[in-house]
Amino acid sequence: xxxxxxxxxxxxxxxxxxxxxxxxxxxxxxxxxxxxxxxxxxxxxxxxxxxxxxxxxxxxxxxxxxxxxxxxxxxxxxxxxxxxxxxxxxxxxxxxxxxxxxxxxxxxxxx
Amino acid sequence: xxxxxxxxxxxxxxxxxxxxxxxxxxxxxxxxxxxxxxxxxxxxxxxxxxxxxxxxxxxxxxxxxxxxxxxxxxxxxxxxxxxxxxxxxxxxxxxxxxxxxxxxxxxxxxxxxxxxx
Numbered sequence: 600x601x602x603x604x605x606x607x608x609x610x611x612x613x614x615x616x617x618x619x620x621x622x623x624x625x626x627x628x629x630x631x632x633x634x635x636x637x638x639x640x641x642x643x644x645x646x647x648x649x650x651x652x653x654x655x656x657x658x659x660x661x662x663x664x665x666x667x668x669x670x671x672x673x674x675x676x677x678x679x680x681x682x683x684x685x686x687x688x689x690x691x692x693x694x695x696x697x698x699x700x701x702x703x704x705x706x707x708x709x710x
Numbered sequence: 711x712x713x714x715x716x717x718x719x720x721x722x723x724x725x726x727x728x729x730x731x732x733x734x735x736x737x738x739x740x741x742x743x744x745x746x747x748x749x750x751x752x753x754x755x756x757x758x759x760x761x762x763x764x765x766x767x768x769x770x771x772x773x774x775x776x777x778x779x780x781x782x783x784x785x786x787x788x789x790x791x792x793x794x795x796x797x798x799x800x801x802x803x804x805x806x807x808x809x810x811x812x813x814x815x816x817x818x819x820x821x822x823x824x825x826x827x
Contacts, residue, residue: 633752645755645769648752698753698815698816698818699815
């Protein structure tokens with residue numbers, strides 16, 4: 600059974616810091632991994648998608664890497680801003696049409 | 711195993727037609743979602759619902775509308791289809807609220823591949 604864990608559960612940093620959010624999954628048989636952000640009381644916003652054959656993806660200040668064999672992905676946020684404050688979720692797509700979300704990292708960036 | 715159904719599986723229609731994509735689940739899940747996905751691209755959330763009479767828009771702007779009159783049913787409607795609506799539409803449901811601090815599994819239907827000519 601696939602389990603997805605994110606560390607840390609919560610993070611509070613001053614503006615300008617570079618951040619690393621971690622995601623680990625127990626079953627390496629995935630099709631892809633996607634990072635989302637969720638603002639309080641709202642739905643999900645897609646950030647990055649990494650196919651199982653890829654190692655990393657970049658979008659602006661975000662960079663996500665994937666090491667499928669070790670069951671890990673990291674989301675790197677450069678030069679964090681208060682607007683980055685949200686919950687960040689990783690999700691893996693495995694077999695049988697399941698999208699399994701991690702437990703989330705709640706990020707707060709203060710000025 | 712998850713039981714979530716979508717109809718039709720494939721739909722080819724002309725511009726200007728009104729269409730409704732059906733989604734039903736028999737798991738008693740309160741949370742339901744509609745995603746839009748182009749081949750090889752990210753899933754984008756377009757609508758979600760926390761329960762009966764609750765609907766919210768997702769991160770991708772969509773001209774579609776949804777309703778949630780019954781727990782098991784979450785249809786998506788396009789009043790006037792256009793070629794830009796051509797995509798795959800995926801419905802999902804889950805037991806827990808995503809982002810609640812615990813692992814959440816969303817179960818997906820088989821999808822509706824929509825082509826608007």
